[in-house]
Every structure is written in structure tokens, then in C-alpha cells.
Amino acid sequence: MSSVIVSAPRLEHGDSEAGNVAVAAPRVSWTSATEVPNWEQASAEISLTTHRGTTSATVAGDQSRFLPWPFADLTPRESGEVRVRVAGPDGWSAWSEPTSFFASFLAPGEWDADFIGLESPQQDAQPFLARREFDVRQGLTQATWYATAQGVYEASVNGTPVDDQILKPGWTPYHLRLIHETNDVTSLLKPGTNAVGLAVTGGWYTERFGFQNQAAIVYGEQPSVAGQLHLEYDDGTEEWVRTGPSWQVTDSGPWTASGIYRGEDFDARRIQPGWDKAGFQATGWAPATPQQAGLTPEARVSPEVRVVEQMPVKEVLGSGDGTYLLDFGQNLVGRLRITVQGEAGDTVTLRHAEVLDSGALGVRPLRAARATDTYTLAGGEPEEYAPTFTFHGFRYAEVSGWPGTFDPAAVTAEVIHSDMRRTGRFESSNELLNRLHENVVWGMRGNFLYLPTDCPQRDERLGWTGDIQIFGPSAAFLYDCDGFLDSWLRDVWLEQQEAGGGVAFVVPDVLRSGDVPTAAWGDVATVLPMVLFERFGDLEVVQRQYPSMKAWTDLLLKIAGDRHLWEGGFQFGDWVDPDSPPTDPARAKTDPDVVSGAFLYRSADLTARAADLLGFAEESAGYRAQAELVRQAWVNEYVSPAGRIVSDAQTAYALAIAFGIADEPLRAAFGSRLAELVRRDGYRISTGFVGTPLVNDALTTTGHDTEAARLLLQTDCPSWLYSVSMGATTIWERWDSLLPDGSINPGEMTSFNHYALGSVADWMHRVVAGLGADSPGYKTVRIAPRPLPGLDSASASYDGPYGPIKVSWIRDGGEIAVSAVVPPNSDAVVTLPGIDDFRAGSGEHEWRFASADQVPGEVRIGMDTPLVDIIDNEGAYLALRSAFERVDPALASDFNARTKWVPGQNLRAAFSIISPGVAPKVLEELEAFNKH
Missing domain, CATH: 2.60.40.10 (Immunoglobulins)
Incomplete structure (x- = not known):
């Protein structure tokens, strides 16, 4: 055998x-x-x-x-x-x-449960309880519970929760698609009288969505719930117990208020013991009122949301008068669980924030989100509480109203997200880079909660299409998220059909933006299905989403018309370009038309590829021809005869290179110009959401590894490692969400958990470590490490569709030693510097090749030293900056921010607009460096 x-x-x-x-x-x-x-x-x-x-x-x-x-x-x-x-x-x-x-699915026609709720609710999204008793005969063999809600619910049978899932059934476009949960509850039932209990509140269904104090309810004023229990007996008979007028409801439960943004208020004095068990005397309860019928729900295809980790208090930062400021050491998404003892009526208040502001919770970035839970004690024995119907994004928490002596062990942070399998990891010799990668992971964990959101803390938490369009490749490596994103893409297409082919800014489309086509955001319809095919080998997603891909691309081609350019209209552009002001994140260096035209080509090209995969040869040829017309029009319109793009910015060149718009020799020219711009900007990042996932790829694709390394390992603001140096434990929305002085960015849009700028992780996996997919689903692995200057080692591992894959490299004298593991039933294409590509079968492998790193020459810094010589020698640059800071820190900061490190300019020219007395002092401070 x-x-x-x-x-x-x-x-x-x-x-x-x-x-x-x-x-x-x-x-x-x-x-x-x-x-x-x-x-x-x-x-x-x-x-x-x-x-x-x-x-x-x-x-x-x-x-x-x-x-x-x-x-x-x-x-x-x-x-x-x-x-x-x-x-x-x-x-x-x-x-x-x-x-x-x-x-877990139902047969056609089996769903026949009424949506039920309160007859005369007293306030918006009033929580309620519902219950029903029923008899079970001897000989029960199987009992299956199905339920959904226009809102969120918890279900219990005979007092025991049916599962550990949180905020069921999640968020979908309620008028287009509903999800039902399925639970085997056979073990919870007994012969005789039994009971089902439901706790229900509004969740996303009754939440107010919108900005500028114009938030409004989109779906409905009041929640409702529907469920049905299927009973099977050993004599072959079946019974159904379904929600309807025979159920009883009350608004006198312990949940007095709740909301996704608000938080939850829970009064333990209002708990009715045994309300979800048989024999309970439902005094004051009323018959349930059937609500407006919802859709027939479908079985869940995405992972459940549950508590996946518990974290203790790391430090108590301050206390006084029953108030305690807690630090959990990690920005996370979830809730607090407390164990508390006190008098009846004592109320503990739990407030949450991601950062501190002058030693207190920094709540301004939360905007209208209350993000507060309250627990009113029943009194007597120790009581345990964790909110049921909300979640928060936080690292810090303020606990007030605590009765008696406070013990930090009485408070635990519970991490909550869609329970996906972790698959990908990365490590290098640079600890800051390792922390950056860990921040990317935590950012994904916090924002993959039923749908891919932009942020988990403020009054937003929406499924922004642009964010996941750029982060999809990174996500597909880190977690097995195929089912998660597959489910969300179904909603994209449903919303898209309502909008006539347009893709909304957010899905579910609570902003009603589907009729405003926008580049990079709407292109999720073409990009993400192909990512799932390339990374998971999931052609079925492409088959199902192909009409969505076509509808989006056809809409854009119609807008482009005979000029084959997507011009004008509303665009987010290169969102949060680091030069954009806090009040206008769309004001970027790269012209929006350059961005939209590039994405028009990208979507037409991807749709052609999808058609080819599905065997639609004629459609593939048509879209490929249209893509070529778009490409030529883009080059003709936006590229000068000398090879400059009219938006002479990092993002413009990165788009052209990464999307394949530029053929040789134009691509090489674009790569050289991109490298010059990166150096000009002091090896600091200069891209927003659109350019960030592409800029390092474009650099290494065109042979500029040194520039890519300097950009990646930069710690000055703006850069990836700046946030790490400032103590970040997740990815920020802005490059400077926290300013160098520790204050919060003054803009109204400032999140400290936003995965978009962490999309560089995909390049770190594929290029820095060298682990990528050469064929769909990693059937053939691509092993192509690029040992970047400044790193001594890097590794990536991936629990892939064919088994564990590992690639690592380490510097060993003048050589690079590469190790790899290729899983059985697959093989690899290996690309190593200075060696022709070759194939390797499954198993463990080791290779070595000569290190090609160039050691920078010595630089003596004087007033006539060219700026490019200084910036290209990291030691010289750091010496100049340190010397300047010792002379005048404020002037040094200004000099560092505004200096353009370009050819043809020396240090004297850069100092020409600085007070004449400064230069001699800086040179004096540099004497030790020059002597060395």
C-alpha cells in the first residue's frame, strides 16, 4: 500500500x-x-x-x-x-x-414561515423576545431548525443556544437576498413539551446609514424574525413548527436598546428566567404579529461569525471613582466580556476606542458611533455579560460605574470575525516588516465580518468595493476566504442588476450609488472573480459572475464611446494620496481620467480572459479587441512622445506597468521614470488606494529592486513602516492617521483599522519571499524570490489547495540559499537571478545563487555633493538628517518633507532658501561622518 x-x-x-x-x-x-x-x-x-x-x-x-x-x-x-x-x-x-x-438547504416550497414581530413597537428597532411551546412525540430521529431575520437574532431550544454564531444571519441586501441558518437540534429536544426562544433586534436592517448628519434608515423601521423546526420520527412521519400568530412576543426583555453603531444596553433586572423553556408563564406577552413577508431565504454559503480568540487586559492605564482605562495591546474587533458583582441597579458602562487622545479615549474618529455598552446588574451573585447584538473596533476601553474592587482579570476582550481558516504567513529578518504583516492580518480579521468592510469602529463599516478590489489578492493568501468572497460577490451582482450594470460604492448598496460608475471601486466586478480563480482554482465563481463582468465592462465601453477613454464623471481617483488634504482625500497627484482609463482597459482585458476560460471564443475576441483600442487610446492621450505620462506621479506609471498597458520599450521607460520619482520623493510612498498595491510590483517588474526595498523599509511618514514605528497594530486608513506628534489626523475620515493600504502584503508574499501561483489554485507554484537589499532573509508559507507550500531564502556569505517545499500532486516553476527558469517537482528543494547586491560607495557630504548621491546612500542620508535635526529639528523636518532628491541639484541649492547660518552648522555636525 x-x-x-x-x-x-x-x-x-x-x-x-x-x-x-x-x-x-x-x-x-x-x-x-x-x-x-x-x-x-x-x-x-x-x-x-x-x-x-x-x-x-x-x-x-x-x-x-x-x-x-x-x-x-x-x-x-x-x-x-x-x-x-x-x-x-x-x-x-x-x-x-x-x-x-x-x-443544510431546504427543498423548493419547504420555506413557509411567517416573519413575526411586535404589534405596536414603542421606538426605533425595539428589541423583542419571541417564544413557542410545542410537543415532541416518542421516536424522534432528527430535528432541524431553520431561521432568518430582517435584523439579527439569537435562538435557543429549551434554554440552550442552538449554536455559537453571532449577529445571525449577517448582512445581505435584504430586499434581494436573505440567508437562513441551519442547526441540528435533535439533542436539545425531549419527548413531551419543548420550547423555542428567539431574541431579536434591528442590527443592520434598522441601522441608519449615511454621512454629514444625513444618516437614515434604508431597509425598515422594525426587525422581524422567521423560523421553522422540522421534526422527523422513526415511523416516517414529519412535522413542522413554524413562526406565526401562535407565537408569543414581548418587548420587556433585558435588551433595552441596541445598534451596530450605538452599542447595546442590557438590564439584567428585566431577565425573565425560563422564558425560553417549557412551562414558562408568559404573563404580559402578546400574540406575535406577522410582518411584511420577506424573501425566501437560502442556505448560508459563507463562514459563520463567532468568537475566535480571547485577550486579557494588557495594562490598566488609569483609574479613579470607579472608572478604569484599559489597554489590550492590540487593535481588535469584538466585544468585552465582564464578570461583576454588585447591587441591583448598579450600571457598568463600557466605552471603546482605537487610540488615545491626550490620555483619554480618542472618540472623535468614531464620528456618530456611540460605541458604548451598558450593563445594569440584577444584584447578588457574580454576573457575566457580553453584548449580543453589536461589535466594536478598539484597543482601549473605558470601564466606568464598576462596583467594588476592580480586578483586570474580570474583563476580557473577545475577538470576533468570520471564522475562516488561516492559510498564509510571512516572516523576514526585519522585525518592523514582520509587524507590518501582522497588522495586515489583524486588519483583515477585523474587517471580514459577514462582508468585507472598510472599517469596524465608526459610523460606517460598509462593504466598500474599492477596498476589497485591491486587497483581494492579499486576503486570498492569508485566509481561505473563497466562500466568504463568493457569497459577497452574489450580492454585488444582485445590486448591479438593480442599477442597470453599475457597481455600487458599497455592497450592500445602502448609499444608493449603483448608478454612479466609479473606477477601481466598480471594477471589483471583474477583478475579484478572477482573483478567486487564480488563487483558489474556483472557475465556478467566474462562471456565475461572468454576466456581472460583462455588464460592468459593457457599461464602461458605452461611456467611453468612440474615443475609447473613460473621461469625466465622479471618481474617487487615487484615494488618500498622501499629498491630499485631510478634508479632500480624492485630491491626488494622478489625474482621475488616467486612473479610470487604465481600469477600463483592465476590466475589458479581464472580461476577455474570463470569456476565454469559459469557452466563449467570439466574446473573448470582441473584448480583447476593445481592450486593445482602449490601450492605444490611453497611450495616445496620456503619454508624451518622450515617454512621460501627463500625470507624472508614481500611481500613473504603476498602473501602466502593472496592468500591461505599456509595451516595450515604453514599459522600461516607465519603470525608469517611476524609480526616479520614488527617489525624488526620498523613497517615501506617494500613492493612494489605487497605486499602493501596484507600485512595488511595478518597480521589481522593471528591475528596480533597490528602489522597491528602500520604499518598503522606509520609516519616515508617509510609509508603510511609519505606522508601525508609531505603535500601530493594524493598518491605518491614512498614511498619517496619527501625526508624528502623536495627535490624531484632523480629517473627519480617520480610521486605524483599514486594510486597503496593507495590500502590499501580496507583493511581499510573491516577490519578497517568492511564493506565488503560476497556474490556478497553485497547481503549479511559482518560486521566484527577490532578495531585496536591506533584508537578510524572508520566508512565506501557504496551506494551499494541494497542500503546504513553503519558500524561504537567507543570505549566506556571498550567496543566497533558497529552500522550498512543493506539495504532492503539483510542481513549480523556479525563477532565480542569473539562472534560466526551470521546473521542480513535489518535495523539498534547496538552491543557491550568487548575491548580486551592490554595496553603495562612500559619500563625503559637502555643499557641492549631488542630492542623488546623498539619498542613494542610506548612511549618508541618515547622517545628513541627524546632523540637521541636531541643529534645528523644526527646520530639519521641513527640509525632509519638501526636498526633491533630483539629478542636477546639489546640497547648496537645497539649502539656498534656508537661513545662511544653518548650513555651516549642519556641515560642522557632519564632520564626524565625513572623517569616518
């Missing part, structure tokens, strides 16, 4: 703790592990065991990712186990461990 070990198979959308599969024919995936090098799968056998018995299917070939379901379609509530074994050159493997599954 083969020594190959096969993983327990993974069923599509079947990675939840409950093992739910949301489709009748789930695709099957597995990985193989073996020490046999160059091992390839020749065939596989899949075994299915259900109540009907065991059957198997043999499939030939090496496919082990997203295999079509080889059996008859599953039926609702069907359960069973799937195993796999594989055959290779060494024969058949043993069978894998089984994967248990439960078919």
Missing part, C-alpha cells in the same frame, strides 16, 4: 463546525502528503456513506481540487460521510479520515 496520506476531504461550503453543505452537489477537494518526491495522483476513489448505504466513484487523473460531485444529488437534511483514497506510481493509499456532512 502507498505511503501517501490523504486529508479528510473538504466539501464545498462544508467547513463550518456543523459540517453543513449548502448545495445538493458539493464539490470535493483533498490534499495528499508523502515523502516520495515528484509524486502525482493518477486516479482517486471517493466513497459516500449515507442511510442508504455506501457507494463509491472512481475518477481518473490528477484533479483533487473542486471535483464535481460524482453521486446523486443530496436531499435536504441528508447526512453522511465522505472518504477519499488516491492512487499514484506507488499504488493505492489508505482511505482518508471521514468528513461528516449535513445538507
Whole structure:
């Protein structure tokens, strides 16, 4: 028997703790592990065991990712186990461990539950409780609970929660798509009288969305809930218990107010013990009122949201009069859990913020978000509380009204997000760079909560399309987010159809922006499906989203017309360019028309590629021809005969290079000019949302590794590592969300947890460490490390579709030593400096090549020293800056910010507008450096 070990198979959308599969024919995936090098799968056998018995299917070939379901379609509530074994050159493997599954979907027509709520609610989004008692006969074999809400809900059976999921059913465009949860509650029921209890509040459904004090309710004033319980007996009979007028409701529960932005108010004195158990006397409860019918919900295909980690208080920063300021050491998304003892009526208030402002919570960036929870004690024994119907983005918390002696161990931060499997990691010899990568990870964790949001703390938390368009590749490496983004893309297309092909700024489209086409944001419709195909091998997403891709591209081509350029109209452009003022983040150096024209080409090109993948040859040729017309028009319109782009800025050149708009020799010219601009700006970043994910890629693609390294490792503001040097533990929205003096950026739009600028992580994985996908789903890995100057080592690991992949390199004398692990049933294309590309099979590998780093020559700094000689020698630059700071820190800061490090200018010219007495003092301070 083969020594190959096969993983327990993974069923599509079947990675939840409950093992739910949301489709009748789930695709099957597995990985193989073996020490046999160059091992390839020749065939596989899949075994299915259900109540009907065991059957198997043999499939030939090496496919082990997203295999079509080889059996008859599953039926609702069907359960069973799937195993796999594989055959290779060494024969058949043993069978894998089984994967248990439960078919979580409903049959057509089975959903027949009323949405219920309060008859006469007294206030906006008033929380309520609902309950129903029912009888269960002897011989129960299976009990399945399905539920959804226009709002958010918690469900319990006989006093026990049905699961640990939070804020169910999440946020979708409620008028277009609803999700239902599915829970096996057989073990929670007993013969005789039983009870179901529901706690319901508004959540996103009743939230007020909008800006400039114009926020308004989009979906509905009041929440409602719907659920149905399916009972199966050993005699073959079935029963349904569905929400409707027979249920009882009350607004006298312990939740007195709640909201996504507001927070939650909970009064434990109002708890009605046993309200969700059989035999409860529902005094004062009223019959439920059927509400306006919602859509028929569909089974969940994305990961559940739950508590994934708990963090203790790191430090108590201050206290007084029952008030305590707590630091958890990490900006996170979640809630506080407290254990407290006091008198009835004592109220503990929990406030949250990401940063401090003059030693107190920095709440200005929260804008209208109250971000406050209150807990009123019932009194007596110790009581435990964590909010149920809200979440917060915070590192710091203020706890006030605490009765008695405070113990920091009584407060714990619970981290909450969509429960995805972590897949990717990165490490280097630079600790600041490692912290930057960790900040990217935490930023993703905080903003992947049912949908990809822009920020988790203020009065926004919306599914901004531009943010995930640029961050998608990084996200796909860090976590197994295929199902998560697949689900969100369904909403993109639903909203898009309502908007006539336009893609909204945010999805769900609570800003009603779908009729305002905007580059880089709307292009998520074409970019993200292809990312999921390239990184996960998920062609089905491309198949389903292809009409969305076409609709968006067709709309843009119509706007472009005979000029083949996307000109004018509303554009975000290179959002939060570091030179943009705090009050106008769209005012960037790169012209919006340059950006929109580039993305028009990008979307037409991607749609052509998608058509080709799907076998639509004629459509592919048509879109490819249109893309070429757009490319030529862009070059003709925006590129001078000398090879300069009219917007002479980093983002413009990065777009042209990364999107393939520039052919040789223009691409080489663009690369040289981009490198000059990076040097001119003192190796500080000069891009916003659009250019940031592309600029380092463009530099290394055109051979400017040194400039890319200096840009990446820069710590001055603006730069990636500036925020790290300022103590950031997540990615900021602005390069200077926190100013060098520690104060908060004065702009109204300042978030300290915003993953967009962390999109550089994808380049760090692929280029710095050298681990990328050469074919869809990493069937063929691309190993292409670029040992950058300033780094002694780097590594990346990825738990990929075919198994663990690892690439690392380290400097060893005058050589670079590269190590790699390629998983079985796949291979790699290896690109190493100075060596022709070659292929490597699965297994462990080591290679060495000569280091090509150039050691900068010595520079003596005088008034006639060219600026480019100073900036290109990092030691000389740092010596000049330190000397200047010792003379006059304020002047040094101004000099550093405004100096353009360009050819043809020496230090004398740069000092020409500075007081004449300063230069001699700076040169005097430089004597030690020059002597050395």
C-alpha cells in the first residue's frame, strides 16, 4: 500500500463546525502528503456513506481540487460521510479520515414561515423576545431548525443556544437576498413539551446609514424574525413548527436598546428566567404579529461569525471613582466580556476606542458611533455579560460605574470575525516588516465580518468595493476566504442588476450609488472573480459572475464611446494620496481620467480572459479587441512622445506597468521614470488606494529592486513602516492617521483599522519571499524570490489547495540559499537571478545563487555633493538628517518633507532658501561622518 496520506476531504461550503453543505452537489477537494518526491495522483476513489448505504466513484487523473460531485444529488437534511483514497506510481493509499456532512438547504416550497414581530413597537428597532411551546412525540430521529431575520437574532431550544454564531444571519441586501441558518437540534429536544426562544433586534436592517448628519434608515423601521423546526420520527412521519400568530412576543426583555453603531444596553433586572423553556408563564406577552413577508431565504454559503480568540487586559492605564482605562495591546474587533458583582441597579458602562487622545479615549474618529455598552446588574451573585447584538473596533476601553474592587482579570476582550481558516504567513529578518504583516492580518480579521468592510469602529463599516478590489489578492493568501468572497460577490451582482450594470460604492448598496460608475471601486466586478480563480482554482465563481463582468465592462465601453477613454464623471481617483488634504482625500497627484482609463482597459482585458476560460471564443475576441483600442487610446492621450505620462506621479506609471498597458520599450521607460520619482520623493510612498498595491510590483517588474526595498523599509511618514514605528497594530486608513506628534489626523475620515493600504502584503508574499501561483489554485507554484537589499532573509508559507507550500531564502556569505517545499500532486516553476527558469517537482528543494547586491560607495557630504548621491546612500542620508535635526529639528523636518532628491541639484541649492547660518552648522555636525 502507498505511503501517501490523504486529508479528510473538504466539501464545498462544508467547513463550518456543523459540517453543513449548502448545495445538493458539493464539490470535493483533498490534499495528499508523502515523502516520495515528484509524486502525482493518477486516479482517486471517493466513497459516500449515507442511510442508504455506501457507494463509491472512481475518477481518473490528477484533479483533487473542486471535483464535481460524482453521486446523486443530496436531499435536504441528508447526512453522511465522505472518504477519499488516491492512487499514484506507488499504488493505492489508505482511505482518508471521514468528513461528516449535513445538507443544510431546504427543498423548493419547504420555506413557509411567517416573519413575526411586535404589534405596536414603542421606538426605533425595539428589541423583542419571541417564544413557542410545542410537543415532541416518542421516536424522534432528527430535528432541524431553520431561521432568518430582517435584523439579527439569537435562538435557543429549551434554554440552550442552538449554536455559537453571532449577529445571525449577517448582512445581505435584504430586499434581494436573505440567508437562513441551519442547526441540528435533535439533542436539545425531549419527548413531551419543548420550547423555542428567539431574541431579536434591528442590527443592520434598522441601522441608519449615511454621512454629514444625513444618516437614515434604508431597509425598515422594525426587525422581524422567521423560523421553522422540522421534526422527523422513526415511523416516517414529519412535522413542522413554524413562526406565526401562535407565537408569543414581548418587548420587556433585558435588551433595552441596541445598534451596530450605538452599542447595546442590557438590564439584567428585566431577565425573565425560563422564558425560553417549557412551562414558562408568559404573563404580559402578546400574540406575535406577522410582518411584511420577506424573501425566501437560502442556505448560508459563507463562514459563520463567532468568537475566535480571547485577550486579557494588557495594562490598566488609569483609574479613579470607579472608572478604569484599559489597554489590550492590540487593535481588535469584538466585544468585552465582564464578570461583576454588585447591587441591583448598579450600571457598568463600557466605552471603546482605537487610540488615545491626550490620555483619554480618542472618540472623535468614531464620528456618530456611540460605541458604548451598558450593563445594569440584577444584584447578588457574580454576573457575566457580553453584548449580543453589536461589535466594536478598539484597543482601549473605558470601564466606568464598576462596583467594588476592580480586578483586570474580570474583563476580557473577545475577538470576533468570520471564522475562516488561516492559510498564509510571512516572516523576514526585519522585525518592523514582520509587524507590518501582522497588522495586515489583524486588519483583515477585523474587517471580514459577514462582508468585507472598510472599517469596524465608526459610523460606517460598509462593504466598500474599492477596498476589497485591491486587497483581494492579499486576503486570498492569508485566509481561505473563497466562500466568504463568493457569497459577497452574489450580492454585488444582485445590486448591479438593480442599477442597470453599475457597481455600487458599497455592497450592500445602502448609499444608493449603483448608478454612479466609479473606477477601481466598480471594477471589483471583474477583478475579484478572477482573483478567486487564480488563487483558489474556483472557475465556478467566474462562471456565475461572468454576466456581472460583462455588464460592468459593457457599461464602461458605452461611456467611453468612440474615443475609447473613460473621461469625466465622479471618481474617487487615487484615494488618500498622501499629498491630499485631510478634508479632500480624492485630491491626488494622478489625474482621475488616467486612473479610470487604465481600469477600463483592465476590466475589458479581464472580461476577455474570463470569456476565454469559459469557452466563449467570439466574446473573448470582441473584448480583447476593445481592450486593445482602449490601450492605444490611453497611450495616445496620456503619454508624451518622450515617454512621460501627463500625470507624472508614481500611481500613473504603476498602473501602466502593472496592468500591461505599456509595451516595450515604453514599459522600461516607465519603470525608469517611476524609480526616479520614488527617489525624488526620498523613497517615501506617494500613492493612494489605487497605486499602493501596484507600485512595488511595478518597480521589481522593471528591475528596480533597490528602489522597491528602500520604499518598503522606509520609516519616515508617509510609509508603510511609519505606522508601525508609531505603535500601530493594524493598518491605518491614512498614511498619517496619527501625526508624528502623536495627535490624531484632523480629517473627519480617520480610521486605524483599514486594510486597503496593507495590500502590499501580496507583493511581499510573491516577490519578497517568492511564493506565488503560476497556474490556478497553485497547481503549479511559482518560486521566484527577490532578495531585496536591506533584508537578510524572508520566508512565506501557504496551506494551499494541494497542500503546504513553503519558500524561504537567507543570505549566506556571498550567496543566497533558497529552500522550498512543493506539495504532492503539483510542481513549480523556479525563477532565480542569473539562472534560466526551470521546473521542480513535489518535495523539498534547496538552491543557491550568487548575491548580486551592490554595496553603495562612500559619500563625503559637502555643499557641492549631488542630492542623488546623498539619498542613494542610506548612511549618508541618515547622517545628513541627524546632523540637521541636531541643529534645528523644526527646520530639519521641513527640509525632509519638501526636498526633491533630483539629478542636477546639489546640497547648496537645497539649502539656498534656508537661513545662511544653518548650513555651516549642519556641515560642522557632519564632520564626524565625513572623517569616518
